[in-house]
Amino acid sequence: MAELKPVDGSDVYLWKYLPSIPAASVFLILFTLITAAHTWRMVKTRAWFTSVFALGGLFQIIGYAIRILSHYYTNEIALYVIQISFILLAPVFYAASIYMVLGRLVLSVHGERCSIIRPTRMTKIFVAGDILSLTLQGNAAGLTAKAKTQKIGEAIIVSGLFVQLVVFGFFVVVAMIFHKRMGRQVAKQPEFTTNVPWRQGLNMLYACSALIMVRSIFRVVEYLMGVDGYLLINEWPMYAFDSVLMFAVQIIFFIWFPDKFSKDDGHDFEEAELMVR
Template sequence: MPQLKPLVGTDYYLWKYVPSLAAAIIFVLLFGVITIAICWRMFRTRSWFCIPFALGGILEILGYGYRIHARSQTDKVVPYAIQNSGILLAPVFFAASIYMVLGRTIRAAGGERFSLIRPNWSTKIFVSGDVLSLMVQAGGAGMMVSSGNQNLGQNMIIGGLFIQLIVFGFFIVGTAIFHTRMKRHRGPGLSGRGFVLWRKMVNMLYACSVLIVIRSVFRVIEYIMGSDAYLLSHEWTMYVFDAVLMWGVMAIFFVYFPAGLQPPKNDNESLDLGGHHLISHRAQKP
């Protein structure tokens, strides 16, 4: 029978509870199925910019898989560190692909003039912020496995999460400005059906972004409250405010998968978006 044990050679406990076997197995299966489905769509449509998103799914599987392994080794650092890092860092990889989807959607819809920042620059800025968040959180996660650096590790994770929240805040504002301007002017070359498809893509970005923001706010509150507070001491909160939300992000991304987000190559070429077409601006000119 698994027992809660202190770190080998100390009286410090890495875990505040024995991880649930059933919950970990359920989410390994859930994330496994949705990750395979997303990889299938990615390879089928050659949407290589979605690779970071797929990597995020793999990290979720790794994280919850190692919770199963850690259940009988609550006194070992390595299982704890791997599961914590996988679950903590996976949303950063989701965010990287989400940022790239916005830039590609703007270019594919011919809406560069309605974007707050040029699409190529917005992708670079948001992804750079994402990488910075990843580095800070990863450093904090490494510190967390050392009992002597718990406070520093928690502070670094909080800082990385704040960076992610700030970047996501700007991203949502930028998306909203682009969305508002496009709805007002309808952009070049967008017919009724094409506009509906473009709007669905932006709505997908909203939905995924909001879920990741809620999860990040939860994580910030969790670490600010401390390791002995209710949130870090009760496992159900992580599953409700992290696992469920991140699986929701992956499910939404799969349903509204951003295939075909490439701008027209010439005046007479149309854009294939999920089996439908957006006609290029110049192709519609009389």
């Protein structure tokens, strides 16, 4: 029978509760289905720049699969670190794709003059911040599994999450300024109207950004409360404020898939490579 066990040769417990198999299984299935659907649509429309988003879905799948296994091996450091790392880092890849979408959206409507950042630099600037966040959180996840370095690891993770929030906040400001300027441009010059659904694309970006930011704020509060805080000793908050929200992000991205902003010019792969190098 599964039970909470301390790490071998110590009195340190990695888990504050026994991971729920039903809950993890539900989200394993959900993320598998939506990621498969996303991959199919990406291939069908040749929107290769969204491959990074699919990678985020793959991270979720691996994370929840390992979480199920952790139910039976609560004293295994490797399993604990893998599941927490993959679930924690998946949104970083979602964010990278969202940044890429805005740059391509601006180019697709020839709205370079309406953007405060040149579209050709937009992806590099925001993804650079994303990579910093990814590096901080990824390197710190393993530290949280050891009693001596737990607080250090949590502090670094919080720093990574703060970086993500700051970058996302700036991204939203850039998107809103473009939205306002583009709207004025279309109003003044009716002939400037485009068939590209740029307003729909921006609304999709706003929705996904809001959900990821709420999730990041939850994670910051979770780690700031410490190992004995309510959010870490209970399992349901993670599913309510992380799993559900990130699944919603994938659903929204799939429904309003940004294939209208994709151009088969070789840049799709170049952009995706920024995150996987």
